[in-house]
């Protein structure tokens with residue numbers, strides 16, 4: 162485990178973290194479909210969403226957002242909506258910790274499976290999730306403004 166992992170405190174986000182989360186998002190998703198600050202604020206208020214941040218000293222190194230949704234059959238599904246780690250702190254194990262945190266919240270909420278969508282053009286993202294027991298579920302042509310997406314899924318037996 163790196164020093165960064167050891168010192169990283171993952172906690173629930175506060176309303177006052179949203180501006181910093183938005184700043185990180187603007188850097189790492191530059192050129193991709195980006196959230197507006199307004200979208201962050203409205204999602205933050207939703208009872209079906211949970212925002213987590215990774216605090217390193219006085220800095221935020223990254224964030225993760227989980228969503229839950231009731232299906233027509235009454236069961237709950239989970240979604241890893243986004244994991245974003247600041248460029249300076251990538252590849253130090255924080256993304257992995259953040260993914261686990263979001264998943265643990267979803268599992269405690271009683272979800273049956275977890276979906277996530279990611280770019281079909283960035284194979285390392287697929288690798289990141291496959292290492293965490295997600296499997297390819299579906300192609301999503303034109304899912305993003307300028308490129309295709311894929312949906313990956315983790316079923317209950319792999320939690």
Ligand SMILES: CC(C)(COP(=O)(O)OP(=O)(O)OC[C@H]1O[C@@H](n2cnc3c(N)ncnc32)[C@H](O)[C@@H]1OP(=O)(O)O)[C@@H](O)C(=O)NCCC(=O)NCCS
Pocket residue numbers: 189190242243244245246247250251252253254255256257258279285286288289292
């Ligand atoms: C993708 C992202 C969340 C991964 O977080 P991270 O903290 O950098 O990743 P970790 O250090 O926890 O790495 C976990 C595993 O993911 C894989 N991985 C992560 N980034 C990778 C990269 N750029 N290239 C290849 N593999 C990568 C590695 O296999 C790694 O496993 P290993 O340590 O056994 O090699 C982060 O790099 C990021 O925020 N990227 C930009 C935003 C983004 O694309 N988010 C995901 C879409 S929602």
